[in-house]
Amino acid sequence: MCGAKLRGDNIGSTEIQFIPGKRIKRGHYVADTRTAGSISLLMQIALPCALLADGPVTLDLKGGTNADMAPQIEYMTEVFRNVLKLFGATFDMTVHRRGYYPKGGGFVTVDVTPVQKLVATRVMERGFISKIYGWSFVAGTLPMRLANQMSEGFKEKISDLHPRTDITVLKEDINLAPNNCSGIITVCETSSGCRLGAAGLGRRGAAPLDVGRAAALALRHDILSGGCLDTHLQDQVIIYMALAEGRSSMRVGDITLHTKTAIYIAELIANVRFEVEEDGSQNIIQCNGLRVYNRHHPNQAELLPNRY
Structure with missing residues (x-):
């Protein structure tokens, strides 16, 4: 996408050099894990670049749509995209085929319209729970009772926080999802527009009730x-906070190790400064972004400063 040069990408290498080009190019790109590797993780890598391209970008991503140890594909549309819009960006997604462990074979198209810049955002007020919804699914030859049990297990452990929980129980279309898999994807939406997500995948030896719980x-x-x-x-928001124009603030619970690592890498590479402030039982992550402008933006290039 950026015409980079890569050196040291060989077996046994102890050092890699990545030298990006000066322009992120519009176009149609394909990435195939050839396994059940997570499509959502491919999206995480590609989106920040695609949003600063010199024209529309189409990503054909192949691998696992619902993989363990990674966000489910529905998480990217229901939860991640919700906060990305606050930075002034979004994407469209089409799921052509679902891919599960171990065969993979999922196929998703992501269409991205580039932005002039990312804008800073404050997400500080959680509000009250307005709804909890989601999907409990089975695919392939697995019976519907597994999906029903996952839904029951989920409701059992959440009903005291919000009794009206809308979990759609479904059998995936055999043409869209021919291989066996089961899982549950859930979202909590609040009065202030925040969305929190959680999911679970069925696996051998795990009771469906316990997956839902x-x-x-x-x-x-x-x-x-x-x-x-x-x-x-x-x-996932750290890179967008670092690139945005202005000061972003995010209220979170406990800071995860992934977040600490993302902050460390952003500060090391981009020379930005993140601040984490304790506020009772929560933490506030803050950053003055780099104010990165897309000087190759297709519609407004002549209006932008000469910086990228």
Whole structure:
């Protein structure tokens, strides 16, 4: 995307040099993990670049749509995109085929319109719970009772916080999702527009009720923390805070190790300064961004400062 040169990318290498070009190019790009590797993680890598390209970008991403140890694809549209819009950016997504462990085979298209700049945002007021919703699914040859049990387990552990929980129980279309998988994806939306997410995937030896319960306990933890971002969203916003124009502030619960690592890398590479301030049981992450302007923006290039 940026015409980079890469050196040292060989087996046994102890050092890699990545030298980006001066322009992020519009176009159609394909990335294929050839495994069940997470499509959501491919998105995390590509989006900041695509948003600062010199024209529209289409990403064809192949791998796992619902993978363990990574955000589910629905998380990216329901939770991540919600906060990305606050930075003045968004994306469109089409899921052509779902991919699960171990076969993968998922295929997602992400369409990105570049921005002139990312704007700083303050996400400080959580508000009260307005709704909790989500999906409990089975795919392939797995029976519907697994999806029902995951939904029941989730509601069992969350109902005292919000009794009206809307979990859609479904069997994935065999043409969209031919391989076996089960899981639950849930979202808590608040009166201030914040969204917190939690999910769980079925696996051999795990009772479906327990998968649902675990997702509920994870969501419950983030709700009770009082933060505006869940534990999986904290680290994902760090790069956007660093690039934005102005001072961003985010109220979160406990700072995760992923977030600490993202802050460390951003400060090391971009020469920005993050501040983490304790505020009772929560933490406030703040940063004065770099004010990165897209001087190659297709519609407003002549109006922008000569910096990238």
